[in-house]
Amino acid sequence: MPSSPASAVETTATPETVRLSGVGFGYAGAPDVLRDVNLILPRGSFHFLTGPSGAGKSSLLRLLTLAERPRKGTIRLFGADVTQIERRDIPAFRRRMGVVFQEFHLLDHLSAFENAALPLRLTHQREAAYAADVAEMLKWVGLGDRMDALPPALSGGEKQRLAIARAVITRPGLIVADEPTGSVDGVMAEKLLRLFQSLNRLGATVLIASHDQALAERSGARVLRLDRGRLAPTERAAA
Numbered sequence: 001m002p003s004s005p006a007s008a009v010e011t012t013a014t015p016e017t018v019r020l021s022g023v024g025f026g027y028a029g030a031p032d033v034l035r036d037v038n039l040i041l042p043r044g045s046f047h048f049l050t051g052p053s054g055a056g057k058s059s060l061l062r063l064l065t066l067a068e069r070p071r072k073g074t075i076r077l078f079g080a081d082v083t084q085i086e087r088r089d090i091p092a093f094r095r096r097m098g099v100v101f102q103e104f105h106l107l108d109h110l111s112a113f114e115n116a117a118l119p120l121r122l123t124h125q126r127e128a129a130y131a132a133d134v135a136e137m138l139k140w141v142g143l144g145d146r147m148d149a150l151p152p153a154l155s156g157g158e159k160q161r162l163a164i165a166r167a168v169i170t171r172p173g174l175i176v177a178d179e180p181t182g183s184v185d186g187v188m189a190e191k192l193l194r195l196f197q198s199l200n201r202l203g204a205t206v207l208i209a210s211h212d213q214a215l216a217e218r219s220g221a222r223v224l225r226l227d228r229g230r231l232a233p234t235e236r237a238a239a
């Protein structure tokens with residue numbers, strides 16, 4: 001895990017980073033895809049979210065990242081009720097999260113280095129202040145020799161690793177990742193898991209949605225299972 005002066009994870013005084021109470025959700029004009037979901041992610045916890053395709057994992061992550069609003073229930077993030085959050089207030093919450101999207105959402109006209117550095121650039125830091133940290137993070141995810149490449153020239157796995165580097169570069173208090181190891185081989189999946197674990201040890205609350213049940217179990221993290229929109233109470237104790 002890259003260590004630098006910027007490596008302390010943002011923390012908050014709230015004991016729960018996430019609390020969902022009785023959450024129901026459906027897309028416009030369609031039936032509910034999430035039903036009565038109750039979920040607490042204590043600050044500094046590490047959870048995997050598993051479940052079959054279509055169970056609602058991405059939809060749950062979209063609620064947490066404020067891309068969607070629930071039909072029912074309440075959502076609290078970092079202690080604040082965000083159920084009816086105003087659009088203008090969303091960026092302040094997003095800055096406290098690192099989000100790894102299933103579709104990566106990289107900017108094709110920016111180099112790998114510039115993509116990874118983007119969240120730091122948006123905080124108006126000078127490049128000299130963060131260049132070494134960005135380079136170190138890219139080396140950690142195996143992209144040390146691809147820093148100048150544009151995303152269209154990267155493989156699927158390289159894009160995925162770049163998306164992860166960008167999501168965690170600010171050491172956010174909450175890391176939410178949708179299938180972050182879906183495009184990499186087993187060795188890299190383990191390495192990326194170690195990166196998430198290192199960030200978790202520094203204080204970040206981590207939630208990873210994954211089909212990879214074996215990786216979830218090997219991680220020692222608590223495993224949540226979604227099935228047809230309901231969260232089953234099947235938590236394993238952390239190792």
Ligand SMILES: Nc1ncnc2c1ncn2[C@@H]1O[C@H](COP(=O)(O)OP(=O)(O)OP(=O)(O)O)[C@@H](O)[C@H]1O
Pocket residue numbers: 027028030033051052053054055056057058059060211
């Ligand atoms: N934008 C959308 N509009 C309408 N329905 C959607 C939309 N996105 C997802 N759905 C539906 O919502 C349900 C849950 O989908 P979701 O993507 O949350 O599941 P998932 O568990 O993440 O699946 P996967 O593991 O395949 O990514 C599915 O029935 C899906 O077809």
